[in-house]
Amino acid sequence: MSRIKIIPLQFAGVEVLEQMLPLISARFKIETLMTTCRLDLTPFFDPVRSQYNANDIIQKLVPLADEGDKIVGVTDLDLFIPVLSYIFGQAYLGGSVALVSGHRLVNARYGLADDPKLFSERLLKCIIHELGHAFGLKHCLLPGCVMDSTTYVEEMDQKSDQFCRNCKIQLK
Amino acid sequence: MDNNLSILIVDDELSVRDSLSNWFIEDGYTVDTAEDAKVALKKIEAFNFHIILVDIKLPGMDGLELNRRIKSINDEAVVIIMTAFASVDSAVQALKDGAYDYVCKPFDPDAITHIIRNASKTIHLSKENITLQDRIKSLVNVEDIIGESEGILNVLEQVRVVAETDSTVIINGDSGTGKELIAKAIHMNSSRRFFPMVTVHCGAIAENLMESELFGHERGAFTGAQYARKGKFEMADGATLFLDEISTISMKMQIELLRVLETKTFTRVGGNREFKSDFRVICATNRDLQAMVNAGEFREDLFYRLNVFSITIPPLRERTEDIKPLTEHFVKFYAEQMNKETKHIGRRAAKALKNYDFPGNVRELENLIERAIVIGTGDTVQLKDLPLDHVAAKPTWESIQEMEHHHIQGILEKYDWNISRSAKALGVDRVTLYSKIKKYKIEKSK
Numbered sequence: 001m002s003r004i005k006i007i008p009l010q011f012a013g014v015e016v017l018e019q020m021l022p023l024i025s026a027r028f029k030i031e032t033l034m035t036t037c038r039l040d041l042t043p044f045f046d047p048v049r050s051q052y053n054a055n056d057i058i059q060k061l062v063p064l065a066d067e068g069d070k071i072v073g074v075t076d077l078d079l080f081i082p083v084l085s086y087i088f089g090q091a092y093l094g095g096s097v098a099l100v101s102g103h104r105l106v107n108a109r110y111g112l113a114d115d116p117k118l119f120s121e122r123l124l125k126c127i128i129h130e131l132g133h134a135f136g137l138k139h140c141l142l143p144g145c146v147m148d149s150t151t152y153v154e155e156m157d158q159k160s161d162q163f164c165r166n167c168k169i170q171l172k
Numbered sequence: 173m174d175n176n177l178s179i180l181i182v183d184d185e186l187s188v189r190d191s192l193s194n195w196f197i198e199d200g201y202t203v204d205t206a207e208d209a210k211v212a213l214k215k216i217e218a219f220n221f222h223i224i225l226v227d228i229k230l231p232g233m234d235g236l237e238l239n240r241r242i243k244s245i246n247d248e249a250v251v252i253i254m255t256a257f258a259s260v261d262s263a264v265q266a267l268k269d270g271a272y273d274y275v276c277k278p279f280d281p282d283a284i285t286h287i288i289r290n291a292s293k294t295i296h297l298s299k300e301n302i303t304l305q306d307r308i309k310s311l312v313n314v315e316d317i318i319g320e321s322e323g324i325l326n327v328l329e330q331v332r333v334v335a336e337t338d339s340t341v342i343i344n345g346d347s348g349t350g351k352e353l354i355a356k357a358i359h360m361n362s363s364r365r366f367f368p369m370v371t372v373h374c375g376a377i378a379e380n381l382m383e384s385e386l387f388g389h390e391r392g393a394f395t396g397a398q399y400a401r402k403g404k405f406e407m408a409d410g411a412t413l414f415l416d417e418i419s420t421i422s423m424k425m426q427i428e429l430l431r432v433l434e435t436k437t438f439t440r441v442g443g444n445r446e447f448k449s450d451f452r453v454i455c456a457t458n459r460d461l462q463a464m465v466n467a468g469e470f471r472e473d474l475f476y477r478l479n480v481f482s483i484t485i486p487p488l489r490e491r492t493e494d495i496k497p498l499t500e501h502f503v504k505f506y507a508e509q510m511n512k513e514t515k516h517i518g519r520r521a522a523k524a525l526k527n528y529d530f531p532g533n534v535r536e537l538e539n540l541i542e543r544a545i546v547i548g549t550g551d552t553v554q555l556k557d558l559p560l561d562h563v564a565a566k567p568t569w570e571s572i573q574e575m576e577h578h579h580i581q582g583i584l585e586k587y588d589w590n591i592s593r594s595a596k597a598l599g600v601d602r603v604t605l606y607s608k609i610k611k612y613k614i615e616k617s618k
Binding site for chain 2: 049055080081082083084085086087090092093107110111112133138139149151152153154
């Protein structure tokens with residue numbers, strides 16, 4: 001039986017993730033639960049960039065996924081992949097593992113008043129987006145679809161946490 | 173997003189190759205990788221990649237040399253040079269050697285997304301253009317049809333399609349758009365080109381003379397008809413009959429015309445002899461014939477007889493990109509005609525022309541330029557030579573994004589680049605304003 005497992009990795013808002021579980025489950029129509037794992041992320045820190053290497057973390061998470069499961073690691077740490085200056089999340093198309101960072105989703109980092117609700121909405125969109133990739137979906141050009149590729153939080157705020165009709169069909 | 177384009181990533185670092193592949197695969201591109209120039213060249217020789225990302229620092233042959241080699245194998249490939257160690261020299265060299273862009277690692281995700289999307293757009297436009305140009309190149313005698321806009325290229329494509337047939341054509345277009353030029357182009361590219369194109373300016377012929385004009389007349393058919401006269405139908409035997417301003421012909425003439433179009437036979441006025449003529453009809457109108465049919469002003473049966481193939485020429489205001497080449501064409505033409513030194517268009521004059529609506533279309537532009545050449549002095553057409561001072565300052569923004577860009581820039585300058593006050597005035601938060609400034613690359617003017 002396939003499941004989606006959400007794993008907090010140095011992530012402070014576990015209660016936020018708990019509230020998201022039924023929403024994620026509803027989107028993918030798969031049982032979604034939260035699990036823990038003792039993974040020390042220190043070795044993945046790049047002192048030159050002061051960021052954590054997402055590709056390497058993902059490799060460590062792959063063995064944790066049982067057959068058919070999808071794992072989403074969620075962290076507060078700032079992530080990068082070698083060729084990009086930052087990422088909100090990372091997943092391999094049709095792979096078993098996704099990784100999402102809440103670091104750049106926090107309003108306060110942009111000099112604005114903290115907005116936990118907005119943070120939670122952004123995080124949910126990121127998780128669903130990366131899981132979408134893990135389920136084989138590519139980026140979608142339809143504005144508003146959660147699979148729309150976004151590289152700024154403001155762009156992310158423009159899209160919904162829903163799949164468009166086309167992506168829904170592909171997901172099935 | 174674009175499943176038809178392929179990308180090759182050439183980088184000696186596995187992590188870079190993997191990261192980029194994954195990034196582009198998520199966007200729907202077909203992706204391949206190579207760890208050095210040798211492997212890359214082998215793959216490029218075997219497969220036509222659309223976009224090739226090349227790291228400068230490669231073992232053996234470096235990325236700049238690889239770029240040159242790629243261009244000699246596949247000149248159409250879009251090469252994007254990547255480097256972790258940017259230098260002006262290498263960037264200049266790469267661009268001189270035909271690279272499409274030069275980016276520094278690590279990339280901003282938004283920047284690389286935009287570069288690749290722009291490259292994709294360029295590839296698509298170039299493909300479309302080549303297809304259209306190739307097909308249009310086969311057209312002859314279309315040099316007078318000046319323009320590079322999609323609108324005019326589409327018209328030329330329709331010309332190409334219909335010229336090969338013998339179908340009746342209606343050319344729609346506002347006054348001054350060049351309907352007769354299009355008719356000529358159709359004629360000159362048809363099998364009838366060895367015969368003349370016989371033109372009838374229907375609006376310019378008095379009703380009582382129209383019959384004689386089209387059918388001809390026999391000697392003595394009416395007072396003053398000393399000699400027999402060939403009509404246009406007869407003259408157009410084997411050729412093309414161009415009926416300009418078809419909407420102006422009378423209801424009586426419409427019945428006659430319909431009969432001739434159906435039988436291709438007629439008799440001269442005042443005669444009994446039946447003539448047969450093999451002509452192709454092209455007509456032009458600046459009125460909506462369908463609306464005239466609905467209003468009972470034009471015969472429905474004639475309309476359907478004529479409306480086999482319809483070409484609509486867009487007005488000049490809908491293809492503003494054609495204003496520049498048309499202007500240059502007319503400057504050259506009239507300067508030669510009038511033996512003047514005028515060669516250029518001044519910046520402000522060009523801007524005013526671009527901003528003007530041209531209700532009289534190409535004909536009006538031609539007249540403006542002719543007048544400017546007459547009254548102008550020196551080698552450049554100046555704004556003062558054109559009666560367009562009133563339109564010079566009109567903004568040229570077309571897209572909402574352009575408008576947003578300029579509006580934000582204006583507000584920033586108004587508030588002396590005080591971000592908080594500007595953001596407040598714009599009704600957005602500071603982060604949004606910062607992201608817009610970055611997006612539109614707005615800079616403080618010095």
